[in-house]
Amino acid sequence: MAEVASASAAQLLTEARDATDALLERWARRLETEVPAPEGQALAYALRSPGKRVRAALVLAAFRSAGGEGSGAVGVAAAVETVHAYSLVHDDLPCMDDDDMRRGRPTTHRKFGVPVATRAGYLLVPVAAQVLAEAAQDLGLDSAGLGQMAVALFEAGGIEGMVGGQYLDLSAEGRLLELPELMSVHRGKTGALIRAACTLGGIAAGAGPGMMSALTAYGEEIGLAFQIADDVLDATATSVELGKTAGRDAALAKSTYVRVLGIDEARAEAMRHAEQAVAHLDSAGVPAGSLRALADYIVTRSK
Numbered sequence: 001m002a003e004v005a006s007a008s009a010a011q012l013l014t015e016a017r018d019a020t021d022a023l024l025e026r027w028a029r030r031l032e033t034e035v036p037a038p039e040g041q042a043l044a045y046a047l048r049s050p051g052k053r054v055r056a057a058l059v060l061a062a063f064r065s066a067g068g069e070g071s072g073a074v075g076v077a078a079a080v081e082t083v084h085a086y087s088l089v090h091d092d093l094p095c096m097d098d099d100d101m102r103r104g105r106p107t108t109h110r111k112f113g114v115p116v117a118t119r120a121g122y123l124l125v126p127v128a129a130q131v132l133a134e135a136a137q138d139l140g141l142d143s144a145g146l147g148q149m150a151v152a153l154f155e156a157g158g159i160e161g162m163v164g165g166q167y168l169d170l171s172a173e174g175r176l177l178e179l180p181e182l183m184s185v186h187r188g189k190t191g192a193l194i195r196a197a198c199t200l201g202g203i204a205a206g207a208g209p210g211m212m213s214a215l216t217a218y219g220e221e222i223g224l225a226f227q228i229a230d231d232v233l234d235a236t237a238t239s240v241e242l243g244k245t246a247g248r249d250a251a252l253a254k255s256t257y258v259r260v261l262g263i264d265e266a267r268a269e270a271m272r273h274a275e276q277a278v279a280h281l282d283s284a285g286v287p288a289g290s291l292r293a294l295a296d297y298i299v300t301r302s303k
């Protein structure tokens, strides 16, 4: 298969951010007017929160690697970022990681209070479903295509993925996990949604089974690499660089790759997973294109 033209990670992240933010801004305006205050304002605040848009970039890169053309996948990217936005609002709540700063701004509950932030977080889930349904229409997918995307996104966001991983993570606080258990926390809590971003890009492009399994295998490895890199950044970067409180894992006595392996070995492990991710694409003959650049970015990023 021919290699697709590959954008640099920086170009792709900028493109993903501009396109996704524009779509999320339309939803923020709509929700601000349709949902009574203060929940409507809290929803808009969470959707306008300036993330790096890595998951959106993965959707777009996977879409193109699978032969997708045009801008139809932007809605899919926005749906994934909406689920991510919900998870951050809830993750920051006092009953979870209890954090004051996110993306360089006060967390949603610090701005609107815990009850409003909790409700706004839940409300983002059906919003994500609506964003996804509109994206399926833009892509010209039939109801089976929408169903396949919905299963990929909401299974990853649920008990078999993100919620399950977060639950394990919270219940393990103060206890040192062995590597296999830690790996399942990371695969669920963070990896599942990142893997789904890659899978969804493939579904949006109408990819066949070989391409789909390569994209999913890439997503599985890169999701793990992402959270290991996140563990390293939490231990080595500053709060200003991260836009959130650094050193939170140590403060909460969490098991992390840094705690289990040390910083250097954790970094090396993230690199190994990133290489493995790209190897899945190469060995299936899938044009890696920008997915290669994103794999590299994910393990070398500074925030």
Ligand code: GRG
Pocket: 050, 051, 052, 053, 054, 055, 084, 086, 087, 088, 090, 091, 096, 103, 162, 163, 166, 167, 189, 190, 227, 230, 303
């Ligand atoms: C009901 C138990 C239960 C859970 C609810 C809250 C939740 C579900 C899950 C939390 C999942 C979570 C927040 C995992 C951390 C993922 C992570 C590394 C986030 C940071 O991602 P970046 O660096 O952030 O891409 P930006 O801000 O750039 O988007």
